[in-house]
Amino acid sequence: MTAAPIPGSPAQTEQAAPVTFAKALNRALADSMEQDPSVLMFGEDVGTLGGVFRITDGLTARFGEQRCFDTPLAESGIVGMAVGMAMNGMRPVVEMQFDAFAYPAFQQVVSHVAKMANRTRGSVRLPMVIRIPYAGGIGGVEHHCDSSEAYYVHTPGLTVLTPSTVADAYTMLRDAIASDDPIVFMEPKKLYFAKDLVDLDALAARWPEAAKQSIGRAVVAREGSDATLIAYGPSVAAALTAADIAAGEGRSLEVIDVRSLSPFDDETVCASVRKTGRAVVVAEAPGFASMAAEIVARVQERCFHSLAAPVRRVTGFDVPYPAPKLENFFLPGPDRILDAVDELQWEDAL
């Protein structure tokens, strides 16, 4: 688990202090609950314990057991109950303790959360957020490190967001809670205790006027001119590190943080690829039929005439998430990313 600052973070002001990703999420929940009494938080161990990652720390003490509470251990129950609460005037935020623990709730997510507005021709909207700690890099045991985003991204009716910076953790979660549509909010768990210099008070003061920029918006995390690395969530840090190393070798890589997996920001991504003419998509999930595959397809469809080389994917292998002693062989790191960059048909490589 890294404690190093995440490069490229915005909102570094004079009052900026080291803040963890977890604290930013916690503050986003607290500020949302403070501002809107219909916002509720529930799930397994989110009450007295404050969640296994402490994302809900102190919320029960501050807002009471009716606003932040533990449920019986049943994920389908948690999501299904949230559907009914959202139907009846509440804005529930639920925590799935780990990525693979959300699978028992999959039926509720795909059959009801995603479809309710459509089935009722818009008369029932579900303003709910399903928070899912996801992906690896923490040495977790089986069923604790899945990159499950493709399942949700593939489902029409869902909005799927994933932040990669401390500032985005705050702002994007607030945006998600404020949205009238159901949101699957994927939290890269290896970032929970990463710190960055962020002024949360300033971010809070700027929300929502300067915010509501999460849904459907990618950002340029680092500017460059030779090739574009397109990454999201847990892979943004690896892409930025790769860009750092490449800069030392005289190659300028732009890094796009996708942030909103669905809907997808073709405009920002394609503007970058048209500028650089080369692209590598980086993601932890197995690459076959994945979010990375979708990004490659979209870029090739839209930017074909700007491309100097085929768009490459650097992803996890098509295997179950490996045991802790093997995960370093699986996760796409800077070396694998730079190898892919080297394959992009550079004239100077001839």
Add this chain to the structure above:
Amino acid sequence: MTISAEQENRVRQTFGISVEDYMLPAHEQIQMVDPQGRRAEPGVRQAGHEYPVPDDAALLEAYAQLVIGRRFNDQNSALVRQGRMAVYPSSHGQEACQVAAALCLDDGDWLFPTYRDAVAVMSRGVDPVEAMTLFRGDWHGGYDPMAYRVGIQCTPLTTQLLHAVGVAHAAKLRGENTVVMALCGDGATSEGDFHEALNFAAVFQLPVIFFVQNNKYAISVPLAQQSVAPSLAHKAVGYGMAGEHVDGNDVVALLAVLKRAVALAKSGSGPLLVEANTYRIQSHTNADDATRYRQDSEVAEWLAKDPLTRMQAFLRSEGLLDDDADAEIAARAEAIATRLRDGMNAEPEVDPQDLFRFLYTEPNPQLDEQSAQLAEELRREGSAS
């Protein structure tokens, strides 16, 4: 047991029995009118399971809704045969359950139905054509759930019980005096969401009535292969709530039991489970062949317990129904059948752009692009013809 002293006292004062006895269903199913339409012998009543007969107006309205529901079922089956509807899961024989479920609720209460509960949906006030839109194939819904306080008819088994729990939880937190009636069938009690919903409702003490229409078959699988519990109502005890089982073809008993369940839930007693013993006279849907898995003699046995003729005989013997009143009700039913037939025979107008309209509240460039693509395809098609 983790029963509180307060709960123990409340049950003792109200029913004169222990909480454990209160949670257990009656030894025999509650019946108030026998299959011949006579008042059932009070011998089966036991402490904690006495129910008053509903008032005359409630009984007459229930009968009217039974007649309307039967006519509605017949009309829908005819519409399927005529190709006007894709599929219809008939509730012929189960009308008493559906009518009672709807009639025991107040305006502010909620109903969460399954795909087989169109009669309940209609008894709750939903327009018959809107109630059938789903089955005609225009859309995956037909009525506005918020306007009627009726959840959208649910096809995946039992998932709607959790939505009912959530609506009740929100109502409780907001201080609304609202009860939620959640319907499911016998097969649904095997699903995980059934257990999660009952447990959540009990743990959070929510005003939900779980009403199981035990029609004896989950498509072709008989109850004996679904559960070996003494009754489905017994399942309540494990969650710490009361269960009751009732003759599902006796609308008088159903109304009495469900009305009390609603009153108890409104008083803050938490959820209840009611099992109705009934029978699906017709096949699962028109696509099913029930002769492959059940005997004619069994069907004949249940035809003799028909909820409609039973109630008619009862009301006539009580002097509450005569030929004129019966004719009036039949005319009401016929008017609804006519309205349904006319609505279903009218060619539905569909707008292809509706495909994209009801997914997100915020603009979505991907869908906007696909919507423009479809519009262009239709424009070209239009100019070519």
